[in-house]
Amino acid sequence: MDAKAKDEPVRSRITNMRSMDPAGRRAAVCAAASLDPQDDAILAGADVLPLTLADGMIENVIGKFELPLGVATNFVVNGKEYLVPMAVEEPSVVAAASYMAKLVAQDGGFHARADRPVMRAQIQVLGLTDPFGARQRLFENRDALIAKANSRDKVLIGLGGGCHDIEVHIFEETPVGAMLVLHILVDVRDAMGANTVNTMAEMLAPDVERITGGQVRLRILSNLADLRIVRARAELDPATLATASVSGPDMCRGIVEACALAIVDPYRAATHNKGIMNGIDPVVVATGNDWRAIEAGAHSYAARGGRYTSLTRWEMSGSGKLVGSIELPMALGLVGGATKTHPAARAALRLLKVQSAGELAEVVAAVGLAQNMAAIRALATEGIQRGHMALHARNIAIAAGASGGNIDRVARALVASGDVSADNARRILASD
Ligand SMILES: CC(C)(COP(=O)([O-])OP(=O)([O-])OC[C@H]1O[C@@H](n2cnc3c(N)ncnc32)[C@H](O)[C@@H]1OP(=O)([O-])[O-])[C@@H](O)C(=O)NCCC(=O)NCCSC(=O)C[C@@](C)(O)CC(=O)[O-]
Numbered sequence: 203m204d205a206k207a208k209d210e211p212v213r214s215r216i217t218n219m220r221s222m223d224p225a226g227r228r229a230a231v232c233a234a235a236s237l238d239p240q241d242d243a244i245l246a247g248a249d250v251l252p253l254t255l256a257d258g259m260i261e262n263v264i265g266k267f268e269l270p271l272g273v274a275t276n277f278v279v280n281g282k283e284y285l286v287p288m289a290v291e292e293p294s295v296v297a298a299a300s301y302m303a304k305l306v307a308q309d310g311g312f313h314a315r316a317d318r319p320v321m322r323a324q325i326q327v328l329g330l331t332d333p334f335g336a337r338q339r340l341f342e343n344r345d346a347l348i349a350k351a352n353s354r355d356k357v358l359i360g361l362g363g364g365c366h367d368i369e370v371h372i373f374e375e376t377p378v379g380a381m382l383v384l385h386i387l388v389d390v391r392d393a394m395g396a397n398t399v400n401t402m403a404e405m406l407a408p409d410v411e412r413i414t415g416g417q418v419r420l421r422i423l424s425n426l427a428d429l430r431i432v433r434a435r436a437e438l439d440p441a442t443l444a445t446a447s448v449s450g451p452d453m454c455r456g457i458v459e460a461c462a463l464a465i466v467d468p469y470r471a472a473t474h475n476k477g478i479m480n481g482i483d484p485v486v487v488a489t490g491n492d493w494r495a496i497e498a499g500a501h502s503y504a505a506r507g508g509r510y511t512s513l514t515r516w517e518m519s520g521s522g523k524l525v526g527s528i529e530l531p532m533a534l535g536l537v538g539g540a541t542k543t544h545p546a547a548r549a550a551l552r553l554l555k556v557q558s559a560g561e562l563a564e565v566v567a568a569v570g571l572a573q574n575m576a577a578i579r580a581l582a583t584e585g586i587q588r589g590h591m592a593l594h595a596r597n598i599a600i601a602a603g604a605s606g607g608n609i610d611r612v613a614r615a616l617v618a619s620g621d622v623s624a625d626n627a628r629r630i631l632a633s634d
């Protein structure tokens with residue numbers, strides 16, 4: 203992509219995308235985001251990851267595993283338009299995100315803000331008889347520890363990042379006695395940061411043993427990245443949400459009531475948050491980021507008060523608007539991990555046109571909020587099956603043996619019959 207194309211704004215609205223074929227959609231997406239033909243070819247996915255490159259990424263490589271790559275349309279975050287790449291196997295996720303983004307865009311789009319990208323690493327110290335004295339000694343050596351942590355990664359320091367503080371946590375009673383845990387707090391700039399902070403933690407271990415008199419065991423980041431929170435908000439006029447069969451106020455009430463159950467009941471919160479991750483994980487995967495880290499961060503944050511709860515809130519404002527908000531850790535990178543090595547992840551980031559890991563986090567949070575809104579909007583009114591199963595019908599048709607043009611025909615027949623099942627798909631195919 204040339205420099206000019208990189209700065210061109212994206213047009214996130216692509217009319218009638220669903221009725222195009224994949225090549226037509228790709229051409230429309232590349233035109234809307236000013237991507238060049240090379241990116242068109244990479245996003246098509248044919249032999250994008252050479253086996254030799256894959257072999258360099260993980261161990262015992264025998265091949266590659268493919269997922270569909272879709273693009274969610276209509277996203278407006280902080281006044282900027284985005285086309286959002288989503289790698290996911292589940293039908294209706296991309297459609298649902300696009301739909302809710304379209305509604306939110308009518309009312310001003312998403313507002314999002316990512317914290318400074320600070321990660322924490324933990325250094326576990328055992329064998330202490332005076333953990334509180336050791337704690338004081340660590341604070342007395344705070345500046346020297348920070349200087350040592352910052353002595354190696356010149357690139358990060360040059361970019362304005364690096365270790366800037368420490369915390370000391372004491373657990374007086376554990377199954378193996380008292381324990382002290384030193385946290386180092388590191389601004390990792392545009393990296394996810396695991397390797398960066400792990401290197402620092404391992405480097406500090408001998409100093410920590412000398413200062414405390416204990417034995418260091420674990421030296422590893424925490425995926426509860428609670429200093430690297432992203433927040434997003436959407437405000438909708440009830441009229442925007444009205445459908446032919448449900449009024450705007452009824453829709454808003456349904457959404458607020460659905461969220462209330464997820465706030466108080468962990469059984470519902472688990473599914474509610476899964477719906478949020480339906481939106482978040484596919485963008486994390488498409489951009490080559492570590493989705494296990496994002497999942498671990500999200501769920502540990504949802505349980506931080508001692509009770510697992512919803513990552514979103516839906517409420518009515520004093521002026522009668524539906525207000526949705528989301529808050530969760532978001533340790534994403536534009537450098538490091540697979541983000542730089544996987545060609546499709548690079549193309550996905552060029553499509554997003556994000557300038558920093560924080561901007562990527564803001565878009566991802568908006569997608570999570572949109573996905574949650576889609577699910578509870580459907581659940582609170584017509585139920586999940588109508589919209590979801592209509593799109594899942596294509597999967598059922600394929601599993602039952604349909605191929606080519608038959609897939610859409612069998613899927614349509616399944617939906618029309620009101621019985622979207624493998625058995626019915628086989629009956630429809632057999633009656634041909
Ligand atoms: C599926 C919809 C969007 C249909 O909804 P609809 O009312 O049939 O949609 P529509 O045909 O009126 O189209 C509205 C917009 O949706 C998008 N859209 C619509 N269809 C397509 C398509 N084929 N391809 C691409 N985009 C599509 C598209 O943006 C379109 O606008 P347009 O561009 O046409 O002006 C709706 O029913 C919905 O949002 N349902 C919720 C689906 C959902 O949440 N799926 C996640 C899987 S279920 C799950 O795992 C999580 C869960 C539910 O358990 C979480 C929880 O419990 O909280």
Ligand SMILES: NC(=O)C1=CN([C@@H]2O[C@H](COP(=O)(O)OP(=O)(O)OC[C@H]3O[C@@H](n4cnc5c(N)ncnc54)[C@H](OP(=O)(O)O)[C@@H]3O)[C@@H](O)[C@H]2O)C=CC1
Nearest residue numbers: 357358390391392393394395396397398492495537538539
């Ligand atoms: N629990 C977990 O979540 C764990 C995850 N991981 C894995 O760690 C990987 C991510 O680690 P990460 O530290 O991000 O990866 P890298 O170490 O690959 O990348 C970070 C490094 O990139 C360099 N760099 C260049 N430009 C920038 C920039 N703009 N901002 C920040 N750094 C820059 C810096 O170092 P330099 O000076 O060298 O150029 C920095 O230290 C993922 O693959 C993840 O799966 C690993 C262990 C545990």
